[in-house]
Amino acid sequence: MSAVRVLVGTRKGAFIITSDGKRQKWEVSGPHFGGWEIYHMKGSPVDPNRIYASQSSSWFGQIIQRSDDGGKTWSQPGTPAGEVTTTPDGIPKAESNKFVYETTGASGQPLMTHQMHDGTQQPWAFKRIWHLEPSLTDVDLVYAGAEDAAFFYSTDGAKNWKEKPGLRDADGPKWMPGAGGLGLHTIVLDKNNPKRIFIAISAAGAFRTEDGGDTWKPINRGLKSNYMPDETAEVGHCVHRIAMHPSRPNTLFMQKHWDVMRTDDAGDNWREVSGNLPSDFGFPIDVHAHEPETIYVVPITSDSLHYPPEGKLRVYRSKTGGGEWEALTSGLPQKDCYVNVLRDAMAVDTLDDCGIYFGTTGGQVYCSPDGGNNWHAIARDLPAVCSVEVQTLR
Amino acid sequence: MQIVRVILPFHLQTLAGCQREVGISVEAPITAGRVIDAIEHRYPTLRGAIRDFHSQKRRPLVRFFADGEDLSHQPLDAPLPEAVAAGREPFLVVGAIAGG
Numbered sequence: 095m096s097a098v099r100v101l102v103g104t105r106k107g108a109f110i111i112t113s114d115g116k117r118q119k120w121e122v123s124g125p126h127f128g129g130w131e132i133y134h135m136k137g138s139p140v141d142p143n144r145i146y147a148s149q150s151s152s153w154f155g156q157i158i159q160r161s162d163d164g165g166k167t168w169s170q171p172g173t174p175a176g177e178v179t180t181t182p183d184g185i186p187k188a189e190s191n192k193f194v195y196e197t198t199g200a201s202g203q204p205l206m207t208h209q210m211h212d213g214t215q216q217p218w219a220f221k222r223i224w225h226l227e228p229s230l231t232d233v234d235l236v237y238a239g240a241e242d243a244a245f246f247y248s249t250d251g252a253k254n255w256k257e258k259p260g261l262r263d264a265d266g267p268k269w270m271p272g273a274g275g276l277g278l279h280t281i282v283l284d285k286n287n288p289k290r291i292f293i294a295i296s297a298a299g300a301f302r303t304e305d306g307g308d309t310w311k312p313i314n315r316g317l318k319s320n321y322m323p324d325e326t327a328e329v330g331h332c333v334h335r336i337a338m339h340p341s342r343p344n345t346l347f348m349q350k351h352w353d354v355m356r357t358d359d360a361g362d363n364w365r366e367v368s369g370n371l372p373s374d375f376g377f378p379i380d381v382h383a384h385e386p387e388t389i390y391v392v393p394i395t396s397d398s399l400h401y402p403p404e405g406k407l408r409v410y411r412s413k414t415g416g417g418e419w420e421a422l423t424s425g426l427p428q429k430d431c432y433v434n435v436l437r438d439a440m441a442v443d444t445l446d447d448c449g450i451y452f453g454t455t456g457g458q459v460y461c462s463p464d465g466g467n468n469w470h471a472i473a474r475d476l477p478a479v480c481s482v483e484v485q486t487l488r
Numbered sequence: 489m490q491i492v493r494v495i496l497p498f499h500l501q502t503l504a505g506c507q508r509e510v511g512i513s514v515e516a517p518i519t520a521g522r523v524i525d526a527i528e529h530r531y532p533t534l535r536g537a538i539r540d541f542h543s544q545k546r547r548p549l550v551r552f553f554a555d556g557e558d559l560s561h562q563p564l565d566a567p568l569p570e571a572v573a574a575g576r577e578p579f580l581v582v583g584a585i586a587g588g
Contacts (some may be wrong), residue, residue, distance in 0.1 A: 173532035
């Protein structure tokens, strides 16, 4: 018997929404970590009962939570209750909430500052974890994308974290925060090559490593951003999201600040596939689980107007890998709708009839159990949704 | 060792799994830094939540009060009021009011 588990991170806690494979009746559990911002939760592909969550607060900082029973119970992995937290020598044993930036990059050059909105330089400072990406093969290996943008990893189930500083070697002083902060928000793994990872940062662009994160290359050729002095610069682009179908690791789809883009050579060259979209501004983008050329976006009016064009919430689907798009509206509000859909708030399940999910800043979570043709709300009145992930349970 | 009464804000209570007020054993001289050291030792998940992990300074939106005084800007190694050290008054860790 198949089932799905939807992991929803919101501004005021986490919610877990479950259904059987029919995806018609839903049960909501939560809030977990009530009152805290949950930027992201994601389950391990190796063991779906292992779920990682990023819990944060402007007041009290970053907490990493882990569940080993599918979200029923949680703990902070580095600080087990009742255990002594230091070795006999006084050295901390594990600090799952601690993210320390390296001071030199892989090149040996010091990593001092990044750019601020006004062009001045600012020291790197940890603020929060935007995204957690569990390994495809190792239940205890998990990657984390930080603000200020940096790439962290843990090899012990999130008990301890270490940075891969080579990323910030890639022109880090030229990176600048997007409106939401200088966040590393997207981590895409390649199931055919565990050493190859793609990431994206607002506003720095997309980057690729071929050696497991030690060294990185900007992959932004073909992107054009008219808010930069050099519209086609190697870094500085506000990439909102990247998606890949596991069977085609060289093909990536990108929702940029403006423009929907596509590459077929692992990011070496991008071309625009916005086609007939009513607006090519937006945040999430995702790929159908079984059709590598079927992709989904949610157009937003503009960078100044963060709500759907004409007050109509429409998911757009392209079955041609971009270029030609159709509006999907059945079950979605088609008047007076002024919510946004954030970059990490769309996901797909892998059931035979692929389910598509997204959450809104108005607190609704929608599901289409038939690839986007028909939608229904699986939750209507949650806090603003930051992230949506789906686990397919068999 | 002396028992210092500490009152924690709601979110730190839930994080640590403790009551609003906790009694913490602290070695004299009683300072805010020593009180927080003791809190973090008992509730390790609060490491980084009151003081920044890296700078060990008070987080910007956390305030300290005791015996009617705002101690937020006092050095962490400054002695706390005698009433706190003696356990008559609690040491308050407060989340700053910032927005609705």
